[in-house]
Amino acid sequence: MLLIGPPRPVIIGGLRDLTVHSLAAAANRDAFLAAFAHVRAMAVSAPVEQIGRAWLEHLPQLEIISSFGVGYDHIDAAAAARHGVVVTHTPDVLNEEVADTAIGLLLCTVRELPQADRFVRAGKWRAGGYPLSKATLRDRTVGLVGMGRIGTAIARRLEAFGVPIVYHTRQKRPELPYRHYPDLVEMARAADVLILIVPGGPATRNMIDAKVLDALGPEGILINIARGSVVDEQALVAALKERKIMAAGLDVFANEPDVPEELLTMENVVLLPHLGSASVYTREKMDQLIVDNILAWAAGKPPLTPVPETPWRSWRGA
Secondary structure, rough: OOEEOOOOOOOOOHOOOOOOOEHHHHHOHHHHHHHOOOOEEEEEEEOOOOOOOOHHOOOOOOOOEEEEOOOOOOOOHHHHHOOOOOEEEOOOOOHHHHHHHHHHHHHHHOOOOHHHHHHOOOOOOHHHHOOOOOOOOOOOOOEEEEHHHHHHHHHHHHHHOOOOOEEOOOOOOOOOOOEOOOHHHHHHHHHOOOEEEEOOHHHHHHOOOOHEEEEHHHOOOEEEEEOHHHHHHHHHHHHHHOOOOEEEEEEEOOOOOEHHHHHHHHOOEEEOOEEEEEHHHHHHHHHHHHHHHHHHHHHHOOOOOOOOOHHHHHHOOO
């Protein structure tokens, strides 16, 4: 089995009965890959590589890619399906942690909490109090872009704040009590906050563009807990500079770990280093799900969490 990414203890310990070859330990990458072209399984503990057609052609006996995270835009799932490779990811176990982070980022952005912290640390309090925050949640409608497992968990938390909730998805979910907007721009006009929680990839690339930001308006706040690729980053920078929107809270960026210099200097932006699910508790559960998918496959059983493009039954020809 081939391990791509850091050899974390839960993964190494959980796969101790299998022979694991770690790319991170290879002195010569090309020689390493040539030596293990026969592997049947791959675990991806971090998206440090784009796993596409070239990888799949180099590993003709590969049967499963067990990957870390809900998002899997670092893997060409369509190509994997064509090669008969099932791809798994780690959904559900991180829902609550990411939802907590989304709410924390929202509060930090709306009430300027990181800015107030910097104010105290700089010794400015002695000269006068921190200015009143320009925004509040009390008079805002929150629009969720995406309403999957994590979006639902975020909405559940928002209900406790007593704020109106609306959402945009391709298909309405009739069981939800919130208003559905099939048109994203229309929802941006109706909302005061947009929280992004959609997958990355071509289908959502730059879906938050200048048109959406203009519709959100000068009192609007954007929170991105999804993928950096979902937002046209230059359009966002321009909207913030020109005060076309009020503020932004960002956990993800287009070219991580590089963050546009303009964002780093803006006081109306809260920046986090992609830590949506980053607690020891949750990351260990995600690592364990990588292991459990591999062990199920090794035992001839269906993997637990295959992605939609590579369902186990079709891969097995059942």
